[in-house]
Amino acid sequence: MVYVNQTSHTTQTQSTLRSEARIVRGALHRLRQDLFVDAFAFRPMPPLDDAKVARWVPWMPERVRHLLCWLPHSVVGFFSVCVFLASFTTESSAGPLRGLVVAALCLLVAVPPMLTLFRPVGAFWLSLTAFVVTLGGNLLFASYGSSLFNGIAYPTHLAVMTLVVLRTRPRLALEMWLVTFAVAAVPSVLIGYGTGDLAPVAFFSGLMLVAAAAVRAWRQERQQVVETQTATAEERSRRTLLEERATIARELHDVVAHHMSVIAIQAEAAPYRVKDTPPELATSFATIRENAVAALTELRRILGVVRSEDPDAFAEADPEAPQPTLASLDGLLTSVRGAGLTVEAVITGSPRPLPQGVELSAYRIVQEALSNTLRHAPGAEARVEISYVLGGIGLRIVNGAASRLAKPSPGAGHGVLGMRERVQMLGGEMTADHTEEGGFEVAAFIPVAHAPAQPAAHPAGTRAAREQAAGKNAPRKNAAGEETA
Numbered sequence: 003m004v005y006v007n008q009t010s011h012t013t014q015t016q017s018t019l020r021s022e023a024r025i026v027r028g029a030l031h032r033l034r035q036d037l038f039v040d041a042f043a044f045r046p047m048p049p050l051d052d053a054k055v056a057r058w059v060p061w062m063p064e065r066v067r068h069l070l071c072w073l074p075h076s077v078v079g080f081f082s083v084c085v086f087l088a089s090f091t092t093e094s095s096a097g098p099l100r101g102l103v104v105a106a107l108c109l110l111v112a113v114p115p116m117l118t119l120f121r122p123v124g125a126f127w128l129s130l131t132a133f134v135v136t137l138g139g140n141l142l143f144a145s146y147g148s149s150l151f152n153g154i155a156y157p158t159h160l161a162v163m164t165l166v167v168l169r170t171r172p173r174l175a176l177e178m179w180l181v182t183f184a185v186a187a188v189p190s191v192l193i194g195y196g197t198g199d200l201a202p203v204a205f206f207s208g209l210m211l212v213a214a215a216a217v218r219a220w221r222q223e224r225q226q227v228v229e230t231q232t233a234t235a236e237e238r239s240r241r242t243l244l245e246e247r248a249t250i251a252r253e254l255h256d257v258v259a260h261h262m263s264v265i266a267i268q269a270e271a272a273p274y275r276v277k278d279t280p281p282e283l284a285t286s287f288a289t290i291r292e293n294a295v296a297a298l299t300e301l302r303r304i305l306g307v308v309r310s311e312d313p314d315a316f317a318e319a320d321p322e323a324p325q326p327t328l329a330s331l332d333g334l335l336t337s338v339r340g341a342g343l344t345v346e347a348v349i350t351g352s353p354r355p356l357p358q359g360v361e362l363s364a365y366r367i368v369q370e371a372l373s374n375t376l377r378h379a380p381g382a383e384a385r386v387e388i389s390y391v392l393g394g395i396g397l398r399i400v401n402g403a404a405s406r407l408a409k410p411s412p413g414a415g416h417g418v419l420g421m422r423e424r425v426q427m428l429g430g431e432m433t434a435d436h437t438e439e440g441g442f443e444v445a446a447f448i449p450v451a452h453a454p455a456q457p458a459a460h461p462a463g464t465r466a467a468r469e470q471a472a473g474k475n476a477p478r479k480n481a482a483g484e485e486t487a
Contacts, residue, residue: 033177042124047169078115086112089154107136111155118165126178129162134185160207164214172215179211246420250427253325257358259298266294327361331368338372344383345372351390360448363424364397370417371399371444381405382441394449403440
């Protein structure tokens with residue numbers, strides 16, 4: 003029993019050692035990837051965003067704001083110049099030969115802060131080299147005092163490490179801190195030089211680097227949040243656009259279905275209108291009718307795929323009602339007036355029949371614009387202008403400023419997107435913007451190539467038209483050869 007327990011304890015110890023070895027190997031691998039692989043790779047720091055600078059100092063001229071985008075680079079460069087001047091001034095009393103050596107050391111100390119703008123990890127190694135070389139100069143000349151961390155070399159190195167953390171990733175703070183104090187501990191242990199300052203300076207440096215790492219982590223998290231919000235907004239806009247297109251497709255389905263129903267009915271009735279119809283002609287008309295009915299079926303399937311989230315894509319409160327047109331505009335105006343909106347309608351030009359898709363889109367644009375006025379500009383007056391011109395139809399819906407505070411609207415806030423999609427589908431142009439008086443204006447022009455023929459049979463989208471397309475109410479021949487319904 004004791005042997006079994008010892009074996010189990012030995013196995014557990016070996017497993018723990020292997021786990022610790024994997025952790026150490028992983029840490030060394032990350033250290034190698036962060037500080038040694040492509041250490042001097044070119045990673046320039048980009049300037050500040052113009053939009054951010056404009057938000058910070060909107061009162062400044064544009065040229066000055068553009069120069070402020072390079073403010074961090076200028077600050078780092080100014081810091082490097084100050085480091086060089088302060089280091090060189092400290093040794094201004096040195097002799098000519100010693101002055102050259104000190105000038106070279108000062109330049110070696112002052113270059114790494116500037117290098118962090120282009121090669122941050124390489125700047126750390128160069129700064130660490132400058133610190134080690136300066137430490138050797140302290141030991142030889144004893145000109146920087148009796149302490150290892152007196153002077154300018156190490157404070158500059160700490161500033162370089164802080165800049166590197168702010169420019170790269172938070173975990174480099176710990177890695178650079180370990181490497182730096184591993185190097186600094188060698189003379190402290192072997193020579194006993196500056197041993198008393200090692201612990202407090204290491205603690206203070208750790209606090210500085212932890213603060214820099216926290217700032218860098220916060221900036222990364224904020225950037226990820228902004229990117230996520232941007233992607234979410236784009237996806238929401240894309241989904242809204244698809245929903246608007248599906249709505250338009252559903253409404254236009256009845257228009258297309260009406261025309262296809264008329265084709266099917268006329269193709270079936272045509273042979274009965276001609277005596278002694280040739281068999282070939284009758285066959286052609288039968289083929290036309292079959293293709294029209296098949297097209298109606300496929301159209302219904304396609305629209306069902308577009309609106310696949312709805313199990314009954316064609317369920318309506320009133321399936322017998324036709325799609326609205328501009329002839330129904332009076333009813334719409336009466337409805338919004340009953341809701342408390344003062345609206346005036348002006349029609350110019352000679353009203354004429356337009357394609358049903360154009361009529362439907364024009365009606366929906368007016369409806370959506372008036373609905374937006376009710377929601378976002380309570381108490382305002384609206385004006386609807388409809389212009390029939392030779393090349394199409396023009397729409398202008400404008401409202402004044404709200405007279406009272408608007409209540410929160412439950413709508414999705416994409417009405418303008420839907421209107422714009424309708425106009426673009428018909429090859430038109432549209433503008434929607436605020437007016438100088440504080441109101442809102444929607445202006446659209448929908449081109450019309452030619453006026454369509456007067457619609458026959460039943461209104462667009464009625465159930466009777468679809469039933470006739472299916473052959474339920476097709477015309478028949480009586481005994482005298484005359485056509486009957």
